[in-house]
Amino acid sequence: MTRADTVGIVGAGSFGSALASVLARAGRRVVLWSRDAGVVDAIRTRRASPRLPSAPLPEPLEATTDPRRLAAEARFLVLAVSSTDVRVRARELGDYLDGSHIVVHAIGALDKDGNERVSEVMQQGLPTLKLGVLAGPALPADLAEGMYASMVVASAFDEVRAEGRRLLNAPPALRVYGTKDVVGVELASALSGAYTIALGLCDGLGMSTGPRAVLLTRAVAEGARLCQAAGGEARTFAGLAGLGNLLVRPNERSADYQLGRELAAGGKGTPTEGARAAAAGAELAARLHVRMPVLAGMAAVLSGRASVTDAASLIADSVAVEE
Secondary structure: OHHEEEEEEOOOOOHHHHHHHHHHOOOOOEEEEEHHHEEEEHHHHEEEOOEEEEEEEOOOEEEEEEEEHHHHHHHHHHHHHHHHHHHHHHHHHHOOOOOOOEEEEOOOEEOOOOOOEEEHHHHOOOOOOOOEEOOOOOOOHHHHOOOOEEEEEOOOOOOHHHHHHHHHHOOOOOOEEEOOOOOHHHHHHHHHHHHHHHHHHHHHHHHHHHHHHHHHHHHHHHHHHHHOOOOHHHHHHOHHHHHHHHHHHOOOOOHHHHHHHHHOOOOOOOOOOOHHHHHHHHHHHHHHOOOHHHHHHHHHHHHHOOOOHHHHHHHHHHHHHOO
């Protein structure tokens, strides 16, 4: 297979491994780059990643620790690493990429202060302008099992959207759609993680379906307002990256949802991308003067500035908030 028909995946975490599995099983050549030599060796010898053992990684998938090889053998790259690692990875990749490369990220987060979106961080470290974002309701475990999933690739460039759809479509396991609304998709993807924590908290507290429905509708309304204020389209939050994520993530396979359940039980849990997005999103909302009481409440709980009881009251009372 040619370089143009090869997908490079940066990061062998759960999502990177799951996406690689779907594409390899569909016959797509994949080059998976991990810094961890042990992970690469496991993929080569056992055809599975230690980060997601349930995802088979058959040939024509290859694994490497060499970013130079990744850049040479794949023109289209998917960045699937932690948000805390984006800046370093972008700079590292920037030493080997050129203007012909296409890079989309699959990271549902913002920087810690909400000052930059992931694509903006990528722009600072990569030599290519052909950037985009991949998001939507596709849980790693579901992808590993070949269950039906859909995602959206967003970019200002027609070529990025077209190549994303051509190379990442692997029906029936994965279908990919396109949009130009990069801002809306990035914010929706990030904020859906934060609101998934709130849903986990709601369920952990044993709240009824009424308050849960209110929370879900408030999340869509708040997210749409912030998307529009930041320069995106309000309707994007009601699509795959926003509402789509909120409909599938509240289950035991979602780290964000489990964090909400742990908070409800009195624990602190492990910080997730959704937790980081809550803090960054609340900062961005304050800066843009967008009223987002549920998001602000979750950010306060996660930072220790408010109690779980305070958050539960906010969720219950949010039905009275006027649009």
